[in-house]
Amino acid sequence: MQTRQLGNLEIRASAIGLGCMGMSEFYGATDDAQSHATLARALELGINFFDSADTYGFGHNETLIGQFLKDGGPARRAQVVISTKFGIVRQPGQYERRIDNTPAYVQSACEASLKRLGVDTIDLYYCHRRNPNVPVEDMVGAMAQLVRAGKIKAIGLSEVSPATLRKAHAVHPVAAVQSEYSLWSREPETNMLVTCADLGVTFVAYSPLGRAFLTGALDTSGLAAGDFRKNLPRFNGAAEVANQAMVDGLSRFGAARGMSNAQVALSWLLCKHTHVVPIPGTRRINYLEENAAAASFELSATELAELDALFPPDAIEGGRYPEAGMVGIERDH
Numbered sequence: 001m002q003t004r005q006l007g008n009l010e011i012r013a014s015a016i017g018l019g020c021m022g023m024s025e026f027y028g029a030t031d032d033a034q035s036h037a038t039l040a041r042a043l044e045l046g047i048n049f050f051d052s053a054d055t056y057g058f059g060h061n062e063t064l065i066g067q068f069l070k071d072g073g074p075a076r077r078a079q080v081v082i083s084t085k086f087g088i089v090r091q092p093g094q095y096e097r098r099i100d101n102t103p104a105y106v107q108s109a110c111e112a113s114l115k116r117l118g119v120d121t122i123d124l125y126y127c128h129r130r131n132p133n134v135p136v137e138d139m140v141g142a143m144a145q146l147v148r149a150g151k152i153k154a155i156g157l158s159e160v161s162p163a164t165l166r167k168a169h170a171v172h173p174v175a176a177v178q179s180e181y182s183l184w185s186r187e188p189e190t191n192m193l194v195t196c197a198d199l200g201v202t203f204v205a206y207s208p209l210g211r212a213f214l215t216g217a218l219d220t221s222g223l224a225a226g227d228f229r230k231n232l233p234r235f236n237g238a239a240e241v242a243n244q245a246m247v248d249g250l251s252r253f254g255a256a257r258g259m260s261n262a263q264v265a266l267s268w269l270l271c272k273h274t275h276v277v278p279i280p281g282t283r284r285i286n287y288l289e290e291n292a293a294a295a296s297f298e299l300s301a302t303e304l305a306e307l308d309a310l311f312p313p314d315a316i317e318g319g320r321y322p323e324a325g326m327v328g329i330e331r332d333h
């Protein structure tokens with residue numbers, strides 16, 4: 001697996017990371033033993049960039065990764081680039097959230113994540129969502145203190161605007177911005193991707209497979225009770241039908257090249273930008289292996305343009321989150 005540099009740091013992450021969120025909640029039943037096997041296979045494939053957050057499973061996700069690291073000893077810890085996030089505060093059983101960016105919270109959330117992960121330092125620590133009532137300078141100042149204390153190595157921001165990124169970067173170098181970016185979520189193309197390139201910030205693309213919708217393998221009528229995708233406007237009703245027509249075009253594009261939809265979706269990100277790292281999520285070894293293989297495909301400029309045209313941003317129907325999920329998401333301007 002090729003690697004990509006995180007920001008201007010010495011840290012190199014696999015060009016395709018692993019989103020671990022689904023190992024704890026949101027996409028149906030989870031199985032810790034299966035998740036550990038998937039994490040182990042990821043390392044064998046050279047995928048070392050694991051993405052977590054304190055809110056995933058209310059700490060379960062970090063504890064799961066912590067146990068995996070512990071089982072492998074110091075050598076395994078040294079292999080993994082651990083990224084996690086703070087800022088979304090939820091109560092079990094509820095999706096509605098409070099966003100906390102206060103310096104005191106940054107400090108206590110980091111201590112709690114370090115404990116669950118069982119590590120001395122987090123490689124990349126993100127603010128998950130912004131609370132505009134706390135000046136970004138104050139929040140990043142608190143994160144910079146964590147860097148100085150050796151508790152984290154690098155600072156990241158998730159779903160921020162380019163203006164927030166610039167303000168934060170002036171306080172302390174930001175290594176990565178993580179936002180939703182895929183064939184059907186193209187907002188970062190307006191300004192954020194170019195801002196990241198300008199500042200030397202890595203762009204980490206989350207939900208790069210459109211939460212499985214782009215793979216063409218998702219049967220939305222068969223989603224388990226409680227699957228988060230049941231609440232997402234673009235997975236439902238007329239929006240789903242309209243969006244499916246674009247995915248059908250993606251399936252034809254992939255079939256003509258011997259690529260799965262997931263491989264095309266990931267290759268599109270990697271070939272289009274040298275500073276983007278997608279973090280597809282999966283609980284399964286077979287999907288993981290398929291996704292890892294995407295790093296070895298090359299798409300030409302003509303093919304990239306063809307894919308761009310298959311998913312005109314204005315043609316995507318339905319929002320990417322329900323209203324409660326938009327709290328703390330800044331627009332791309």
Ligand SMILES: NC(=O)c1ccc[n+]([C@@H]2O[C@H](COP(=O)([O-])OP(=O)(O)OC[C@H]3O[C@@H](n4cnc5c(N)ncnc54)[C@H](OP(=O)(O)O)[C@@H]3O)[C@@H](O)[C@H]2O)c1
Binds near residue numbers: 022052178205287
């Ligand atoms: N910063 C943020 O606010 C934020 C928000 C959302 C997500 N994230 C991060 O980004 C990561 C990735 O995003 P995501 O998990 O939401 O969405 P995603 O990567 O677009 O899609 C994950 C879904 O696709 C399925 N899948 C994976 N590979 C597949 C393949 N080759 N063929 C068919 N289906 C496949 C997975 O199934 P299985 O689970 O059954 O394997 C899962 O249901 C998350 O795990 C999380 O770490 C961050």
